[in-house]
Structure formats: structure tokens, C-alpha cells
Amino acid sequence: MENYLVVLLLSVFILLGAFYVNTAVQRTIQIKDEFLKHRNEIKKVREELESTRTALKEVKVELESTRKELKQVHVELESMRKELKQVYVELELTRKELKQLKVELESTRNALKQVKVELESTREQINLLRKEMIEKDKARREEIDQIRADENALREELNEIKKGMNHHDEEFSAFAASLTASKTLGVGELVKFDKVWTNVQKHYDPITGVYTAPKPGVYQFSCTVMTSSNGVLRVFLWKNNAKTVAVYPGQIGYNTGTLNMVLELNKGDKIYIKQGGSEEKSIYSESHSNFSLFSGFLIRSTTNK
Template identity: 50%
Template sequence: MENYLVVLILSAFVLLGAFYVHTVNQNIVQIKDELLHHGNEINKVKLELEWTRNELKQAQIEVKVELESTKKEVKQVKVELESTKKELTEVKIDFESTRKELTEVKEDFDSTRKQMNILRAEMIEKDNAYRKEINQIRLDVNALPEELNKIKTELHSQKPGFYVTLSSHTTLHQTQRIEFDQVITDVTKNYNKITGIFTVPKDGLYHFSFTMFSNGGGLHAEIMQNHQVIGKKSWNSQLRVSNN
């Protein structure tokens, strides 16, 4: 009986050991499967890491290229900045010069305004003086008819008459007007010594006479009224005189 119990207990231990071994084997298989699965995942991770490393290398190269380009751009920006600083300095100098010029222009404008005010005052003063003169001239002009009437009355009361001669000997040509340029007497101032024409101041009876001397050769002279002959005198080489 005791042996039977021992065998039974040993059998139980054997069964438990077999069950434990089976369980352990299953666990080992499961662990192997998990390790294999993890190995695949690790390989995937390695591949991803390799791809990431390549990407990082490519990105590093691109970053270096961009960094070099950025450095060049920064240098260019620095150059442009220096140029801009110079231009700003020149602009500042031009601005200061322009400010000075504007100040001078303002001073000139103020001076011109003062001069214009002075000129305006002078013009107003002159305008007032001119107005007074114009008023005086108007008064004088209004008084002219009366003075003209007086002059006309005086002229009518005077008998017109004139006596003129030549200031020097002259050589005459055919149809030449004789202009007596030396006025001895002209009572009514109606003889024009430039044209040699006497304009009668009023209607009436007039007497004209003239004396001519020819130094050899013949001479013919006429007195004309409004382009019409009203008297003439001729000399020939035999000193014969003809009056008409």
C-alpha cells in the first residue's frame, strides 16, 4: 500500500514535470516567435534607421548647400547694406544741403515779400500821384477847347506870313522840290522846313513870291498848290526871264 502511494506520488510528480516541461516548451516557442517577430521589427527599425540616416545625410548636404548659399546671400546683403549706408549718408548730406537751400529760399522769399510790400506801398503812392496827375490832365484837357478857341482867335487876328531862304547853295535836279531850310520869319508857324510846304491856317487871299539865282545854265521853277501849278519862273542862258 505504501509502495502504491509512492508510485502514485511519483506519477503525479512525473505528470506535473511533464506538464511543466510542456508549458515551458510552449513558452519557449512563444518566446522564440516573439523574438522572431521582434527581430523582424528590429530589422524594419534598422532599415528605417538606415533610411533616416540617409535622409539625414541628404538633408545635411542640402543644409550645407543652403548654408553656403545663405552665407553668400548674407555677404551680398552686407555689401548692399554698406552701399545703402553710403547712399543714406549721401541722402542725408543732400537733405542737409536741401534744407539749407530751402532756408535760403525762405529767407529770399521773406525778403522778396518785404520788397513787394515796399513796392506795393510805393505803387499805391505813385498810383495816387498818377490819379492826381490824371485828374489834373483831365482838367487841362477840358480847358483845352477854351485855350484852342483863344489860339484860333489869336491866329485869326494875326495875318499869316513867312520868309524863308536856303542855308547854302544847292544843285537842283529835274522835278526836284526846293526845300527852303532856313526860316527867317513864320508868323503863324505854318511852314514846314523839312517838306518845304506852307499850310494856310485860314481861308483868304495869299500872295507868294520867290527869287532864284542860277550860276550858269537855265532854270525853271514853279509854285504849286495841291499838286497844281499856280505860278512859275524861268531863266535861260541869255539871262532872259519869263514870269507866269
């Protein structure tokens, strides 16, 4: 009985041992399978880790490149900031210049407006002056025509005097001369009428402008002068070193004045025309018009030869 129990217990132990061994084997197989599985997973993880390391290395390279690029970008950004700051400065200067230009433009517009007003006023004044000059020119032409008529009458009178003279009086004297061009006369300057029309016995000298009485007698003298435009002119008829009469024309435009004088002279007395103003004055004449002239003649001698 006891042997049976021993055998039974041994059998139980053997069965339990076999079950345990079987279980252990299965567990071992399972562990091996799991180990193989884990080994494969570990290998895969290692491959992934290696790939990750490679990728990480590439990322590090790219990161370094990115850092360099970022640094370059920072440099460029700083340069751009400086340029932008300079642009702001230039923009501010441009704004100030534009503001100044606007002020100057406004000032120019106002000045232009003032100039237009002044131009319009000047045009009106020019029109008035033109009208006035036309009227003055008409009056001057009428006066010139009168001077010419007086000159012609004087010539006719001289011719009549020549015809009516005592042919035995060889000392009869007469002259007429005009100025061929305008001239500025100094203070006290003697006027030299250089174009001789008549010079009986040649007692008038056109070089000096002086007439010398050839004998005692009564003489007639006449002088017509024209002013320059808007000028005045005073001239005296001189006898030796003494003034006699004067003429003083002068207003707007050209003006003429005429003096006439009868003088009793002695032989050798000097008669001439001098500028009588206190400063330089202009006398007007033309070679084809002869506006300014000087003449004289012996009316009658007071003694025999």
C-alpha cells in the first residue's frame, strides 16, 4: 500500500514534472519567439534609429546651413534696416524740399500774377504813350513843315534882299547854316552849324560856328533848335562875350524853339550860339531834315566904306 502510494506520488510528480517541463518548453519556445520578435523589432528599431541618426545628421547639416543663411539674412536685414533708415532720411528731406518747392511755386504764382497785372498796366500805358506820341509826332511834323516854310520864306527874303541891294555895296553879308546830326552839347559849348546853305562873302565859319560882322551896321539873326525826345535845351545868341536872347524848348517828345534878334554891330563883332544849361544837353537834327539851323544877314550898313 505504501509502495502504491509512493508509486502514485512518483507518478504524480513525474506527471507534474512532465507538465512543468512541457509548460517550460512551451514557455521557452514562446519566449524564444518573443525574443526573435523583439530582436526583429530591435533590429528594425536600430535601423530606424540609424535612419533617424542619418536624418538627424542631415538635419544638423541643414540646420547649420540654415543658421548660416539666417546669419546672412540677419546681416542683409541689418543692411536693409540701414538702407531703410537712409531712405526715411532722404524721404524726409524730399518732403521738406517738396514743401519748400510748394512755397516757392506759390510765391512764383503770386509774382506771375503781379507781373500779369503790371504787364496789363504797362500795355495800357504803352497804348496811351503811343497815342500821345502819334499826336506829338503829328504836331512835330506840322511844326517841321512850318519851319521849312519859314526857312523857304527866309531864303526868298534873302534873295529879295540880294536883288534889292546897292550893287556898289560889295560888303553885303548873309548866311544860313544847319546842323546835320544830333549832338550832345557840354556846358557853354558853342554850336557849330556845319551845313552851309548860304554864305555871301563867307563871313560865317562852319568850322568854328562863328559869324564875323564885316562892317558896322544893323543885322538880323535867327536860330531854331530842336530838343531830343523828352529833353529840354536852352541856347543863347551871343555877341562877342555877352549873352543877348535865348530860347528854351522842351516838353514830352521832340520840341523846337526859335529866336530872332536885330543887332547893331561894329566891324569884327562875333555872333554865335552857345548851350546855356548847367549840364550837358542834346540838340536834335538830321542830315535830310535839318531841324536845327542858324542864319543872319546885314540889313543896312551904318557907315560908308
